[in-house]
Amino acid sequence: MRLRVACQMDPIERIDIRGDSTFAILLEAQRRGHDIFYYTPPNLALEDGLLLARGHGLEVADIEGAHYKLGEATREDLSAWDVVLLRQDPPFDMAYITTTHLLERIQPATLVVNDPAHVRNAPEKLFVLDFLDLMPATLVTRSADDVAAFRRAYRDIILKPLYGNGGASVFRIRPEDTNLASLVELFQTVFREPFMVQEYRPEVRAGDKRIILVDGAFAGAINRVPADGETRSNLHVGGTAAKTELTAREREICERLGPELKRRGLLFTGIDVIGGYLTEINVTSPTGIRQVKAFGGADIAALIWDAIEAKVSRPG
DSSP states (O other): OOEEEEEEOOOOOGOTTTTOOHHHHHHHHHHTTTTEEEEGGGGEEEETTTEEEEEEEEEEOOEEEEOOOEEEEEEGGGGSEEEEOOOOOOSSSHHHHHHHHHTTTTTTTTTEEHHHHHHHTOHHHHHHGGGGGGSSSSSESSSSHHHHHHHHSSSSSEEETTTTTTTTOOOETTOSSHHHHHHHHHHHHHOOOEEEEEEOOGGGGOOEEEEEETEEEEEEEEEEETTTTOOOGGGGTOOOOEOOOOOHHHHHHHHHHHHHHHHOOOOEEEEEEEEEEEEEEEOOOOOOOHHHTTTTOOOOHHHHHHHHHHHHHHHO
């Protein structure tokens, strides 16, 4: 099966191919003989009912510094393509949300992965609230009084933006920290929306697991261990990837989430688990594919394409 695949992503010249999941997916698409068209979100337009994108044919190579080759610039009607990969990174702002509205116009006749309506309706730190019994104690608020009361109850807490990503602006506030009021004031000034407060889980020192599910089924996992002196475990802020296995509790979490992810058309998702507690469900641009494979795990890019090809050949 040869598919016509369009990929909406961040500028390809800027990605780090060593850890970029979109790049792994593109490599596998090319290996299978699929045609690839690449464009960035600002080059998406709706004209007379047609969803158009200005971009390039794309060839990829797993060579740092020479990882892509662009064809001639063209403007393509995305409804004529079999698959669109929705793969730009957050921030999950109005620009991002607008692309989901536009892509929704061609779904499901053109398969958009992940489903744009459900990406829009499942922000990572809000969708996860559907599973509160699997989470650490959590508060979503803009109120300084609420945050202060939460710290009195749980003492050691994490404060983070509701629509942040990559560990940006994530703060640990210990019981004796006198900066809580100032930090809440800063969040109230910088962010218009509420923010998230969670009980700090000390198990994070042993790692924050990224667990990947494909079409609702467990596909692989890595452990991300924070650097000394750092609360965040994200790899690009110094976290270290390590091989891992799932615990019984983590398998239970996957089994709880899987049917709902599948129902929503969230074909490629990454969930974060600390000490048996679910903290996020990543649906916009999950990462971790290359790290899982590097530690001897499954070839998740191949599993993703198996799932996509099955859906295109048997739509619905």
